[in-house]
Amino acid sequence: MEPFDRIRRHTVVAATPLVPELRLHLITAECALWHATEAEAQAAGVPEPYWAFAWPGGQALARFVLDTPALVRGRRVLDCGTGSAIEGLAALRAGAASVLAADLDPLAGAAATLNAALNGVSGLSTTTEDLVGTKPAVDVVLAGDVFYDRELAARGLAWLRALAGSGVEVYAGDPSRGFLDVSTLEPVACYAATHDGELDPARVRPTTVFRIR
Ligand SMILES: C[S@@+](CC[C@H](N)C(=O)[O-])C[C@H]1O[C@@H](n2cnc3c(N)ncnc32)[C@H](O)[C@@H]1O
Numbered sequence: 285m286e287p288f289d290r291i292r293r294h295t296v297v298a299a300t301p302l303v304p305e306l307r308l309h310l311i312t313a314e315c316a317l318w319h320a321t322e323a324e325a326q327a328a329g330v331p332e333p334y335w336a337f338a339w340p341g342g343q344a345l346a347r348f349v350l351d352t353p354a355l356v357r358g359r360r361v362l363d364c365g366t367g368s369a370i371e372g373l374a375a376l377r378a379g380a381a382s383v384l385a386a387d388l389d390p391l392a393g394a395a396a397t398l399n400a401a402l403n404g405v406s407g408l409s410t411t412t413e414d415l416v417g418t419k420p421a422v423d424v425v426l427a428g429d430v431f432y433d434r435e436l437a438a439r440g441l442a443w444l445r446a447l448a449g450s451g452v453e454v455y456a457g458d459p460s461r462g463f464l465d466v467s468t469l470e471p472v473a474c475y476a477a478t479h480d481g482e483l484d485p486a487r488v489r490p491t492t493v494f495r496i497r
Contacts, residue, residue, distance in 0.1 A: 287394035290329045295336055297402065300370075301485040302343045302477050305350060305377065308368045308399050311336035312483060335367045335392035340477035341429025341457035342367060344491040346374035348455070348473045349426070353378035355453070359423040362386060364415060364440075365430035369396035369408065371457070375426065376405035384422065385410045416443045419450065427456040437463035444496045459491040469494040 285293070294317050295309040311317050311333060317325055325331055349356055349371060357379035363372030366385035369392075375383050385396040385408055393410030400408040416439055425447055431437035441464065448454045458464050459477065472495050476488035 285329060287391055288398055291336075291391065291395050291398055294328060294330050294333075298483060300338045300343050300478055300483055302475055303338070303346045303350070303370060303374065306346065306370060306373050306399075307402050308338055308370060309336065309395055309402070310338065310368070310483075311481070330391065332389070333391065335387065335389060335395040337481035338368055338370045338478075339429035339480060340459035340489050340491040341427075341431075342370040343428075343457070343477040344459075344473070344475045344493050345371035345426050345428045345455060345457035347475055348457070348493045349374040349378050355455075356380040356424055360384075360421065362415070362420050362422040362425045363396075364425055364427050366396050366410075367392055367428070369399055371426045371428045372396065372408060373399060373403055373405055375424070376400070376407050377403070380407065380424075382407045382409070384420065386413065386415050388412055388414060416440060419447070422452060425452055425454045427454070429457060429459065429461075431456070431458050431464040432461055434463050437465075441465065441496070448496050454496040456494050456496055457491060458494065459489045466492075466494065469496055 356375045361375045372383040473493040477491040479487040
């Protein structure tokens with residue numbers, strides 16, 4: 285089954301309480317895959333579907349961008365570790381000139397494309413290239429909930445700092461997973477985002493948007 289059909293088959297369309305403006309193809313408690321084992325998800329052709337959840341870091345970044353549109357208006361944005369592309373879609377909604385949605389998982393690119401169509405935004409392109417360490421031609425980088433393991437957090441932060449040093453504006457959303465050294469980061473906003481993968485407004489975790497300089 286081709287990727288778009290697989291995504292449509294295993295998800296429902298829903299929005300998070302923090303970002304009701306954006307509808308996404310998500311795996312929720314009403315989906316069979318919510319209860320599936322890793323092996324079952326693999327057999328269904330959707331292994332490790334990070335793209336099927338709106339993670340707290342992405343929710344917070346999306347809210348921040350929608351409420352502060354001048355940050356992205358008319359600018360080229362890289363959404364690194366895009367998943368569902370919640371923050372990239374928010375940037376397009378806020379008037380970004382373009383969004384490059386980057387994720388190593390090709391299904392994330394397909395989900396981002398479907399979600400862009402669902403929300404009627406244009407200007408999104410996708411890549412599966414690992415851009416960490418490169419110098420992409422963008423003005424703003426959004427990194428939503430990408431600091432979820434120690435190695436990625438260290439490598440990602442060093443790269444994002446280097447980009448910021450070269451004049452790119454860099455924002456990261458992070459729910460304190462414990463891998464990000466925030467001691468030198470500038471918090472610019474904090475939100476109550478729904479807990480990992482959940483949509484219940486009563487189950488939240490505080491999530492900070494940092495500007496990385
Ligand atoms: C926890 S999800 C966050 C998705 C989305 N930003 C959000 O907040 O809802 C992290 C994503 O980062 C992606 N990822 C991990 N390492 C990456 C890399 N080096 N380049 C691009 N994406 C990466 C994973 O495949 C995954 O989809």
